[in-house]
Amino acid sequence: MEISMRFPDTGTSSAVAPIANITNTFPQSDCFKDLECLIGLKEIKRTLAEITAFSLVQSKRTALQLKACPNVLHMVFKGNPGTGKTTVARILGKMFAEIGVLGRGHLVEVERADLVGEYIGHTAQKTREILKKAQGGILFIDEAYTLAQGGDKDFGREAIGTMVKTMEDERNNLIIILAGYSLEMGRFLQSNPGLRSRFPIHIDFPDYDAADLLQIALLMYQERDYELTNRARWKLNNYLNEFCRTRHPHSGNARYMRNLVEKSIRLQALRIVDRDNLRRKDLITINENDLPLPEQITR
Ligand SMILES: Nc1ncnc2c1ncn2[C@@H]1O[C@H](COP(=O)(O)OP(=O)(O)O)[C@@H](O)[C@H]1O
Ligand SMILES: [Mg+2]
CATH class of the missing domain: 1.10.8.60 (Helicase, Ruva Protein; domain 3)
Structure with a gap:
């Protein structure tokens, strides 16, 4: 399984020391226990431990006026249906709320039809409403690659554009997760370099054995x-x-x-x-x- 964590400024993969036990490292709260209780997903649990540890340490550094690394937490979840993407995203929202990175930590799960409208201007309006609903939590876009499937005139592109604009304007308090099949997500990000650089954390969800x-x-x-x-x-x-x-x-x-x-x-x-x-x-x-x-x- 390939796990990559790339941060935009360095372009390097993380080489963080293994974290033996998530519950030794983090608060003994329900959401951290929920993550541990999930069957398998060993690599994913470790990656999430790294990301939460990183975020927690960055906020502690900021509090002491130390320089903080860019904390861009938008993610791509790649994997087949039923591999736990939505379940992990829901728990992740609660974890980030617990450590103070997100205000609410709720999950807003949408797909193409929730973002894309039927006439010019409609898509931007629908997408903005969804983004507003997700403020303070996680916006989870399922089968996100379908936003780029309709060609140049498709309103899916308008949804992407609106999303990127909001990401620039409101940097904090919202994490966007793009989810979908590995291959399709790979192609989608390949053809959208602007988008790719804004989603530095990639997590692969393998099929369960x-x-x-x-x-x-x-x-x-x-x-x-x-x-x-x-x-x-x-x-x-x-x-x-x-x-x-x-x-x-x-x-x-x-x-x-x-x-x-x-x-x-x-x-x-x-x-x-x-x-x-x-x-x-x-x-x-x-x-x-x-x-x-x-x-x-x-x-
Ligand atoms: N590792 C796991 N351990 C226990 N239950 C799981 C695990 N992964 C998924 N499930 C359960 O399987 C169902 C489908 O998971 P879901 O997160 O919706 O998959 P996806 O979003 O990738 O399609 C849910 O009921 C979820 O609780
Ligand atoms: Mg799902």
Whole structure:
């Protein structure tokens, strides 16, 4: 996995010492714990620890009238659907609010249709409204590359222009994250050098492997007060190994797991709904027959 953190003035990658444990370094708050609780994403957790440590130290330096490095925190999240981009962005907003970099830390998640209007002037107006809503937090633009897909006359370009202007005018208290498929985001930034230099932090979200997907599914069951029998766990493990060998990039990753978990919960309900005297054990147990067939799961 490639993780790059580039800061505009130096153009160099960061070489920050490894941070062993995020919770030793940072406040013992819920959002930092939420980040740690996410399955896998080891590199991403470390990169975020670096970025938050950096921001925290820069604000402490400013308070003592020391020179602070440019603290440009706009980011690009590259990865397939369901790899945790939105989840991480939401937690990141709270982390930045906690360390005082953002006033509110809320997440405003939008896509092309929320920014682009239907006539001249409409796009700038829509985009400005969204930017205003995101002030103090994170503006997360999903599938951001679609803003450049319509050619020169497309209003998507007007949305980019408006966004860049706001970024210049209001430097503080807003972080913009552009998210989307790796390849498309790469091309999009390549063709927009102005944009590229304004988004110095790039984070790659790799597809989860079978072991991570299993852990994600188990966590989802646990959060919903369900548990798998040993046989069900074994069957799911085998299925996920096969799934990862043959999967398509659009296959959904963690979101696919959520669909699988929710479908199995409905199938279990169907199995037990007519029974009398249901005990706690019956209500929480998912057995191997409750696991849906692959074709029953929405991707
Ligand atoms: N590492 C993880 N650990 C636990 N759950 C995860 C993880 N990554 C994603 N999820 C869950 O999977 C679902 C999809 O994740 P999301 O952040 O929406 O993906 P993306 O924005 O990349 O499409 C969410 O319900 C989220 O909570
Ligand atoms: Mg998302």
